[in-house]
Amino acid sequence: MSTSASERPSQLIRNVQARIPTAYGTFFLYDYTDQRNGKEHLALVMGDVAGCENVLVRVHSECMTGDTFRSLRCDCGEQLHMAMERIAMAKRGVLIYLRQEGRGIGLIDKLRAYNLQDKGYDTVEANLLLGHQADEREYWAAAAILEDLGVRSVHLLTNNPAKIEALRSYNILINERVPLQPTIHAENATYLRAKVARMRHLLQLPPAPPAPTGGSLTEDLHRCLSLLQERIARHSAHTPTPHVTLAYAQSLDGSLTATPGTPLALSGAISMTLTHALRALHDAILVGVGTVLADDPRLTVRLLPGRDPQPVVLDSALRTPPTARLFDHPRKPWLLTTARSDESVRRRLSERGAEIILLPADATGRVSLPAALDAMKARGVRSVMVEGGVQVLESFVAAHLAHYAVITLAPRLVGGLHAFHANTNGALPHLTHVAYTQAGDDLIVWGEPIWTPNPDKMSETVHP
Template identity: 50%
Template sequence: MEIPSVHRLADARIPTVDGEFTLLLYENSEDNKDHLALVYGDVEGHDDVLVRVHSECFTGDVLGSLRCDCGEQLGTSMRRIAEEEQGIIVYLRQEGRGIGLLSKLRAYNLQDEGYDTVEANRMLGHGADERDYAIAATILEDLGVSSVRLLTNNPKKIESLTDHDIDIAERAPLEPHVNRHNADYLRTKVNRMRHILDLGPTNGYSQTNVHGSSLQPLEQRVEHYYADTGLPFVTLTYAQSLDGSIASNSGAPLAISGPKAMDLTHRLRALHDGILVGIGTVLADDPRLNVRRREGDHPVPVILDSSLRFPLDARLLDCDGPSPLIFTGPNPDPSRRETLESKGATVVPLSCTPDGGVCIDTLLEALGDRQIASVMVEGGTQVLTTFLRRQRVQRVILTIAPMFLGGTSALDSLAPPQQPDAPDPSDDVPRLKNVQQRWYGEDLVLEGDPIWPSSE
């Protein structure tokens, strides 16, 4: 088999929301198509470089079609490569698994009649997958990588690149979001094309709109929100049981999330400038509130403690990460404040609400003044309830574990104290838009943007 040759024609700097890449355009000896490489950082001579070999999909990559997972895979690959500050996306111009856009659109029509993606291709006289990866291998050789970690779910791609002498050190999976438009397509990938996919316990029937967030990464939303308002972007995130409990009644620390969902929590922590809990959580769990399950910057622990009950032996005073920022009520005990600050904490008195709690609006202004552009609110019940009741949440990420606890409820009533002639508070309960659902092991993670009818 003749090995195609490639030649670089041009390259240019491409800044994106994920980071700055270099785009290289290649000509080759096999076809008249312009194949591309999107490169982040220095890759020449390096081992185990993160690589995605991606075949063109106009409908998914450009239009954001929900019929496939191609656009999501491309966006996820760019983000993961940017996070590592090194990697390559080889972009091959072989639309529709190599059958071209015209045939792909005709295959879509057959799929709408009930045929799966393999049957539709064959009815049009094509193979199930006509892609070839020889040019991708040659481009990787031109870029000088010694070995790669391949972002793929497709064993055929691994086998083809290995046959062309690419050293694949590891497969890096790309887990899909499943929706009603791509569920059958993804099941066909698993059942008929050997793709390695975990579609979750629902076998592909969970609902999602992945493009709602993939086109606007959380980091970008944080940056824009803080620039526009001067206030931190608030992500409300917690784990609960099936009956809505976030802790046992005994008050003993209890791990609700499984390992994969916990990994997600630590990735989220690394994305935020601050992580906020109430003093009840500190007293019950003695948390560290830092990033341990992945590399990344530790967020600043933010503690709401209106009576300054923060324990002098709390792990937050000597664990890895920034010292805690404790917001308390006016006129805190001078001796206790001095002792806490001698141990590294910063104590900030703020005005209180009528019920004695810290005023959320004043708190957010104080955090913004300290250049904390994003804060992840993890609990407990009173804190979660207050942020929702005050409508001061921009994103909700909720982990639901398959267990029953019969313990402490995640939320109290979201209705403020009733005033005479006030409207029914049930008419203004928050809902989520741009909802996504995804399985992390046995845990279901649901996320979305909260909206209140009164604010629309």
């Protein structure tokens, strides 16, 4: 929650200052209290800064693991000490120490995020999976401290453009950015690459190792892909609405994931390559915002040659984070939303390149699927692959809007969240013209959904 400039003086008070001799020289440490929550923020000051221009300033957010224990997972501790050294060399400057651990999520969830990172998620993905934003820090206290110290303009020690933007929004005059290039090693390379790719940090990094490649597709898989391509072409020639293909992976017991909101890798290497081949067959690929928040997918074709489909997100309330990897897609995403989404949020996502498409809502308040298909058709989409999540897949089935299904069965028992529960229209589909192909250890089921009356629903109607 941001704080206006008029509120700052009454919200932040200076308590005391004291001389602090360090290995880099003598500083004065100023202690401030945020009266809203009792947090104490600090300012380490060297030299006379009151009324001065172009003061060297570092705004540093607390990192217990990096600053105190010198953890190698991040570059925070190194940046802290580099900043102190730079200020000492200049013989004048301010290091502001804000108490907002883990980019604002707190130490406990930061450690939980570390555990998720050890499972393969990057730093942004881990925060999102825990229900946080990629970065929850705020900088009004830093601006208030600079105002209290009488600093007129600054040279800011940072690699983070968002920090510059935030401080300028509080009328801090930043005349120059001074970079802090960290040491790059095996423990922090992935973290730093995520900061560059996902959070716009300005760092010089060595090339990332090549991405893993998928498996080779068999002749049977190629044949089924060709048949699907012909089917899409016939549909486009005779039907004005886009051809809808449902494509997803599930375990043998029907689970898409173990727990809601937590991604689960089910597909093997060959199945993943097949998924990319399916993407290349379609004009667009559609997911729900829940998939964006849980998986942060790229929705590109990477494991074999092919064109990238247009990414489309069903996002009624515009919860897509501006840091999502979709914004790095060669085609900027279409976000299909309803009038209830916030105008300021729409503007921020538009600035990231998204096309915001306002559509009517259905009875549940979500984006109307027929309206979504009409909007895609109007933009030249003849075929769309629906890749998830659970609610989106179920909604397309409930609305009888799926023309084909490609389902990967992974040889696992998960006991988690199933794709389909109750069909709200009282009819359940079965597949016809079915083909079965093997993809490594996975089984791929291809077929056309056909809806028939649900006997259970019928009996409930006759015998209430």
